[in-house]
Amino acid sequence: MTRIDQIMQQDHVRLDALLDISARAVREGRWQDAARHLEQFRHGIADGHMVVEETTLFPAFEAREGGTEHPLTALLRKGHQDLRVFFQEMAEAISAEDAEEFADLLSTVQTILKQHDAKEETELYPYLAEALPDHGQAVGQEILTFAAGERA
Amino acid sequence: MSEYRGCELPEDLFYDLDYVWVRPEEDGILTIGVTDPAQTMSGRLQKARIRKLGTHLEAGRHVATLESGKWAGGVPVPCAGEIVARNEALLDNPHLINVDPYGDAWIARVKPDDPRHALDNVKTGPDAIEALSAWIDRYDVQCMRCSD
Ligand SMILES: [Fe+2]
Ligand SMILES: [Fe+2]
Numbered sequence: 001m002t003r004i005d006q007i008m009q010q011d012h013v014r015l016d017a018l019l020d021i022s023a024r025a026v027r028e029g030r031w032q033d034a035a036r037h038l039e040q041f042r043h044g045i046a047d048g049h050m051v052v053e054e055t056t057l058f059p060a061f062e063a064r065e066g067g068t069e070h071p072l073t074a075l076l077r078k079g080h081q082d083l084r085v086f087f088q089e090m091a092e093a094i095s096a097e098d099a100e101e102f103a104d105l106l107s108t109v110q111t112i113l114k115q116h117d118a119k120e121e122t123e124l125y126p127y128l129a130e131a132l133p134d135h136g137q138a139v140g141q142e143i144l145t146f147a148a149g150e151r152a
Numbered sequence: 153m154s155e156y157r158g159c160e161l162p163e164d165l166f167y168d169l170d171y172v173w174v175r176p177e178e179d180g181i182l183t184i185g186v187t188d189p190a191q192t193m194s195g196r197l198q199k200a201r202i203r204k205l206g207t208h209l210e211a212g213r214h215v216a217t218l219e220s221g222k223w224a225g226g227v228p229v230p231c232a233g234e235i236v237a238r239n240e241a242l243l244d245n246p247h248l249i250n251v252d253p254y255g256d257a258w259i260a261r262v263k264p265d266d267p268r269h270a271l272d273n274v275k276t277g278p279d280a281i282e283a284l285s286a287w288i289d290r291y292d293v294q295c296m297r298c299s300d
Contacts, residue, residue: 085214088213089213104201108219115224
């Protein structure tokens with residue numbers, strides 16, 4: 001049995017690797033590859049990972065810990081909102097073949113993700129792994145199915 | 153000047169109720185910066201990047217990105233427009249934002265595409281101050297001035 005905290009942490013690693021592949025393509029001037037890999041990363045994180053967090057994990061935490069104004073989930077939701085804008089800006093930098101702009105955005109996004117993911121991995125996921133009836137395995141399955149669908 | 157938990161909140165500015173303040177100038181240009189509670193939450197800033205002069209931005213896009221050792225984030229514009237000035241001093245000395253967020257550390261000036269709707273997404277007055285006070289509570293921010 002795999003607990004929700006392990007599943008989500010592994011998904012962070014998987015997504016970081018996708019972003020790295022896109023960044024390498026930018027550095028090597030392979031703009032079409034860069035665009036394709038960035039879109040793969042964006043889809044995985046924004047349409048999969050974040051959606052599961054926003055629709056299932058955050059509400060499960062908020063239901064047990066004092067509602068939607070909780071500072072932790074407020075900060076994490078705001079982080080997702082900012083990141084979505086940055087993903088769009090990274091895609092635009094690739095379209096414009098602007099490596100310098102992309103590198104600036106990448107550095108910011110990686111810093112945001114590092115802090116964001118660390119917060120989730122220390123404050124959110126372990127809490128849910130204890131609080132959810134099946135250690136969150138059922139929810140985790142959503143992520144695994146989504147990731148598997150991308151590889152298919 | 154309103155103050156809440158040590159954080160300065162000038163009443164004459166407009167706010168996106170998150171990180172950003174906006175001051176409409178007489179010529180219709182918007183001066184943009186980050187608030188005192190936002191710079192406090194971010195910690196000592198070590199890097200500031202501002203988009204190039206002449207860049208056109210849609211509403212919500214980032215005119216600048218800021219990084220401290222522990223935090224990074226973007227500074228979104230409240231309306232679509234073109235960057236007509238940027239504060240070059242911040243590029244060498246981003247820490248200025250921690251020192252004088254409403255004065256010397258303005259970030260950029262943007263010329264709105266549609267001046268009539270430039271301030272539709274920002275708030276001012278007592279309601280804005282109240283919402284920002286709630287923001288300060290939510291993130292448990294306590295501002296301190298070095299000069300106090
Ligand atoms: Fe997240
Ligand atoms: Fe996450």
